Amino acid sequence: MHNFAYIRPTTLRDAAAQLGKEHGKVMLLAGGTDLLGEMKDDLRVPEKLVAIRQLRELQGIRPGRGGLRIGAATLLSDIAESAPVREQAPLLAMAAETVGTPQIRNMATIGGNLCQRPRCWYYRNNYPCFKHGGSVCYSVTGENEYHAILEGGPSYIVHPSDTAPALVALGATVRISTGGRERGVPIEKFFVGPRQDPARENILQPNEILTEIEVPSAPAGSKAVYVKEMVREVWDFALCSVAAMVTTSGGIVGDARIVLGGVAPFPYRALKAEAVLKGRRLDEAAAAAAGAAAVDGARPLSKNAYKVPLTQAVVTRALLSLA
Ligand SMILES: Cc1cc2nc3c(=O)[nH]c(=O)nc-3n(C[C@H](O)[C@H](O)[C@H](O)COP(=O)(O)OP(=O)(O)OC[C@H]3O[C@@H](n4cnc5c(N)ncnc54)[C@H](O)[C@@H]3O)c2cc1C
Ligand code: SF4
Structure with missing residues (x-):
C-alpha cells in the first residue's frame, strides 16, 4: 500500500475541514471493509485518510x-x-x-x-474502464454474468x-x-x-x-420483506434482491413500493410493478403480474439473461410472502 497521512478528527467540523475540492485525494474512512481493500489493490491512492467512525x-x-x-x-x-x-x-x-x-x-x-464501490471484476482489477476515468466498458464483450439487466450503459455495474x-x-x-x-x-x-x-x-x-x-416509520397497515438471491446460500452479494413494502386496507393494496437490488447500477424502483398492484387484492395472479412488470424493459447482456426470470420469480415470491 502507498504512503498516506492518517487523520483522526474529534468532531464532524474538524473532519470536514480536512476535505478538499478534488475527488480521490482526501478520503473518508469508516469501517474500512471496502476502502482499505481498494487501497491495498491500488484502486484508490488517497494522500490523506480521514477516519470518521469514532465521531459522536x-x-x-x-x-x-x-x-x-x-x-x-x-x-x-x-x-x-x-x-x-x-x-x-x-x-x-x-x-x-x-x-x-x-x-x-x-x-x-x-x-x-x-x-461502497462496485464489485465488477474489471473495476476491481484496475482495468481502465469508465469507472477508472476511461472510455470503455470491458464487461459488454467480456464477463457480464453478474451485471445489470436494467438501466445499464455505458457502465453495467x-x-x-x-x-x-x-x-x-x-x-x-x-x-x-x-x-x-x-x-x-x-x-x-x-x-x-x-x-x-x-x-x-x-x-x-x-x-x-x-x-x-x-x-x-413504516405506514400503518403495511407489510414488508427483503428477499435476496445469491450464488451461495449465505455471505455473498445479491444476484438480485427485492425490498417490497405493501400497504393494504380491507384486503386491497393502497400503496406498494418495490425496489430491486443487484440488477441495475442503482437501487431500481419497479414502478410498473407497483402500479400493477395498486387497487388490487394481493393474490397469486397479482403477484405474478407484478413480477412480470418488474422486469419489463430488461436488456440483458450476453451472459446474464438468467437474471430476468430469476428477478421475476423473486419479486413474485416476495409479494406472495406478504399476501
Ligand atoms: C467479504 C465481503 C462480503 C460483503 N458482502 C456484502 C453484501 O452481501 N451486501 C452488501 O451490501 N455489502 C457487502 N459487502 C460490502 C460491505 O457491506 C461494505 O464494504 C461496507 O458496508 C462498507 O462500509 P464501511 O463502513 O466499511 O466503509 P468504508 O470501507 O470505510 O468506506 C467505503 C466508501 O464509503 C465512503 N464513506 C464511508 N462513510 C462515509 C460517509 N459517512 N460519508 C461519505 N462517504 C463515506 C468511503 O470514503 C469509501 O469510499 C461485503 C464486503 C466484503 C468484504
Ligand atoms: S461494468 Fe464496465 S465500466 Fe462498469 S466497472 Fe465494469 S468494466 Fe468498468
Whole structure:
C-alpha cells in the first residue's frame, strides 16, 4: 500500500475541514471493509485518510417523531439488532442482516454500505474502464454474468448495497454536510446512474460527508420483506434482491413500493410493478403480474439473461410472502 497521512478528527467540523475540492485525494474512512481493500489493490491512492467512525455526531439510532434517525457511522450489526429499527422499519433490519458475514457487519457502517464501490471484476482489477476515468466498458464483450439487466450503459455495474433498496422502499432521506452547510436529499436522488456520470455512484461532492439517514416509520397497515438471491446460500452479494413494502386496507393494496437490488447500477424502483398492484387484492395472479412488470424493459447482456426470470420469480415470491 502507498504512503498516506492518517487523520483522526474529534468532531464532524474538524473532519470536514480536512476535505478538499478534488475527488480521490482526501478520503473518508469508516469501517474500512471496502476502502482499505481498494487501497491495498491500488484502486484508490488517497494522500490523506480521514477516519470518521469514532465521531459522536455520526453515531447511534435515535427514535424521533414519525421515524428514526440513524447516524452514518452506525454499524450494520447494530442496525440489524436494534429494537426500534425492527419495530419501526423492519425492512431495513432484514436487509442489514443479509450483508456479508457477522464479521463484516461488526465493522461496516451504514454510510459506508451506501457509498461502497462496485464489485465488477474489471473495476476491481484496475482495468481502465469508465469507472477508472476511461472510455470503455470491458464487461459488454467480456464477463457480464453478474451485471445489470436494467438501466445499464455505458457502465453495467450493479449497485452492491443491500441496505440501499430497503431505504429507497422506505422513502428515507440522507443528510449531507460540509461541516457548515447541511442538506437533506431523498435517498432515491442520492444515487447517480452511469448515464449521468459513469465514473460515480452517488451525488457526494469531495467536501461532503453523509451524516445521517432519516427513516420514516413504516405506514400503518403495511407489510414488508427483503428477499435476496445469491450464488451461495449465505455471505455473498445479491444476484438480485427485492425490498417490497405493501400497504393494504380491507384486503386491497393502497400503496406498494418495490425496489430491486443487484440488477441495475442503482437501487431500481419497479414502478410498473407497483402500479400493477395498486387497487388490487394481493393474490397469486397479482403477484405474478407484478413480477412480470418488474422486469419489463430488461436488456440483458450476453451472459446474464438468467437474471430476468430469476428477478421475476423473486419479486413474485416476495409479494406472495406478504399476501
Ligand atoms: C467479504 C465481503 C462480503 C460483503 N458482502 C456484502 C453484501 O452481501 N451486501 C452488501 O451490501 N455489502 C457487502 N459487502 C460490502 C460491505 O457491506 C461494505 O464494504 C461496507 O458496508 C462498507 O462500509 P464501511 O463502513 O466499511 O466503509 P468504508 O470501507 O470505510 O468506506 C467505503 C466508501 O464509503 C465512503 N464513506 C464511508 N462513510 C462515509 C460517509 N459517512 N460519508 C461519505 N462517504 C463515506 C468511503 O470514503 C469509501 O469510499 C461485503 C464486503 C466484503 C468484504
Ligand atoms: S461494468 Fe462498469 S466497472 Fe465494469 S468494466 Fe464496465 S465500466 Fe468498468
